[in-house]
Amino acid sequence: LAKTTQPISMDSYEGQEVNITCSHNNIATNDYITWYQQFPSQGPRFIIQGYKTKVTNEVASLFIPADRKSSTLSLPRVSLSDTAVYYCLVGDRNNNQGGKLIFGQGTELSVKP
Amino acid sequence: GAGVSQSPRYKVTKRGQDVALRCDPISGHVSLYWYRQALGQGPEFLTYFNYEAQQDKSGLPNDRFSAERPEGSISTLTIQRTEQRDSAMYRCASSPKDRSTQYFGPGTRLTVL
Numbered sequence: 001l002a003k004t005t006q007p008i009s010m011d012s013y014e015g016q017e018v019n020i021t022c023s024h025n026n027i028a029t030n031d032y033i034t035w036y037q038q039f040p041s042q043g044p045r046f047i048i049q050g051y052k053t054k055v056t057n058e059v060a061s062l063f064i065p066a067d068r069k070s071s072t073l074s075l076p077r078v079s080l081s082d083t084a085v086y087y088c089l090v091g092d093r094n095n096n097q098g099g100k101l102i103f104g105q106g107t108e109l110s111v112k113p
Numbered sequence: 114g115a116g117v118s119q120s121p122r123y124k125v126t127k128r129g130q131d132v133a134l135r136c137d138p139i140s141g142h143v144s145l146y147w148y149r150q151a152l153g154q155g156p157e158f159l160t161y162f163n164y165e166a167q168q169d170k171s172g173l174p175n176d177r178f179s180a181e182r183p184e185g186s187i188s189t190l191t192i193q194r195t196e197q198r199d200s201a202m203y204r205c206a207s208s209p210k211d212r213s214t215q216y217f218g219p220g221t222r223l224t225v226l
Contacts, residue, residue, distance in 0.1 A: 043117075043204050043217025044156065087155055099144065099169050101206075101215060103155025 004088045009108040018075040020107050022088030025069050033064060033071045036087040038106070044087060048073070075109075083111045115139065117218030119205050125224045126195055134190045134221045138207030145188050146206040146215060147180055156204055156217075162188060163211050195225045 005023040012018045024033065032051050036044040048055060050062040050071070061074040075082055085106040118137040126132050138145050144163050148156035158172040164185040173179070177195075182188040192199055202222050206215040 041219075043206065043220060045217070046214045085155075099161045099163075099211065100146065100158035100172065101148075101156070102158070105153075106155050 004090055004104050006086075006088050006104065006107045008105060009110070011110050011112065012078055013112050014079055015077050018078050018082070018109060018111075020073045020075075020086055020088075020109070021070055022073070023070045024088070024090045027068050027090055030092055031090050032092065033062065033068075034089045034091075035060070035062065035073050036089065036101075036103075038085045038087065040084075044103070047086075078109075078111045080111050080113065082109065084109060117205055117207050117216055119203075119218040119221050121221060122219065123222045123224075125226065127226050128196060129194055131191065131193045132195055132223065134192075134203050134223070136188045136190070136205030136207075136218060138186065138188070138205070139209075139216055141209065142207035142216075143210045144208045144213075144215075145182055146208075147188070147190050148204045148206065148217075150202040150204055150220070152202075159190070168211075192223075195223075197225045199223060200225045 032049055034049040035047050037047045038044040048057055048060050048062045050064050052064050055062045063072045085108050087103050087106040117139055120135045146161040147159040149159055150156040160170040160173055160180050161168055162182040165182050177193045180190045202220045204217055204220045206217045208215045
C-alpha cells in the first residue's frame with residue numbers, strides 16, 4: 001500500500017491561496033490520489049480525486065506532476081470555514097483498497113481572519 | 114437527502130459493560146463501513162459489508178468487537194466487556210456500491226470509564 005506524507009499543520013489567512021503537498025513515492029500505476037476534508041465534529045468528506053496532471057472542481061484543484069510521486073491540493077481564496085483537517089489518500093480508483101480507506105494523520109489547516 | 118446517521122451520538126459506559134452502536138446508511142447504499150478515530154488521528158478501518166455479507170473484518174482489534182448487518186441496511190457494531198482503551202469516536206460510512214466514494218456519518222463518541 002502506498003504511504004503518504006503530508007505536513008501536520010498549516011496556517012493561512014482569509015483570502016489567501018493554500019497549497020497542501022502530499023508525498024507518495026511508492027504510488028502504483030493503477031493508484032488514484034484522493035483528498036478528504038474533515039471539519040471538527042464531523043466525518044470526513046470527499047473533495048477531489050485525480051490520476052495525473054490537473055483536476056479542478058468547485059471546491060479545489062489538484063495538481064499531479066508527471067512522476068506522480070507527489071500531489072498538491074490547492075484551495076483558492078480560503079475563508080474561515082475552510083479550517084479543517086485535509087487527508088491525502090492513495091489507492092485504486094475511488095480510493096478503496098479492498099473496501100477500506102487508509103487515512104494518515106492529515107494536515108490541520110487553520111485559517112485566521 | 115438524508116445522510117448517514119448514527120446512534121447514539123454519545124455513549125458513556127463503565128468498564129466491562131457491553132455496548133451496541135448503530136449505523137443507518139444512506140438508503141440504497143450497498144456498502145457499509147466502520148472506522149474508529151482517536152483524537153488527532155485519521156479514521157482507522159475496522160470492517161465493511163456489501164449488503165449483509167461481511168467482506169473484511171481485518172481491522173477489528175480483537176474478538177470483543179463484532180459487527181452485523183443482517184438485512185443489508187442498518188448495521189450494529191458491538192463491543193463486549195468494554196475497556197478504557199476502547200474510548201474513541203466510532204464512525205460509519207456508506208457507499209452506493211463496493212469501492213466507490215464513501216459518505217461518513219457524524220460518529221458515536223464512546224467513553225469507557
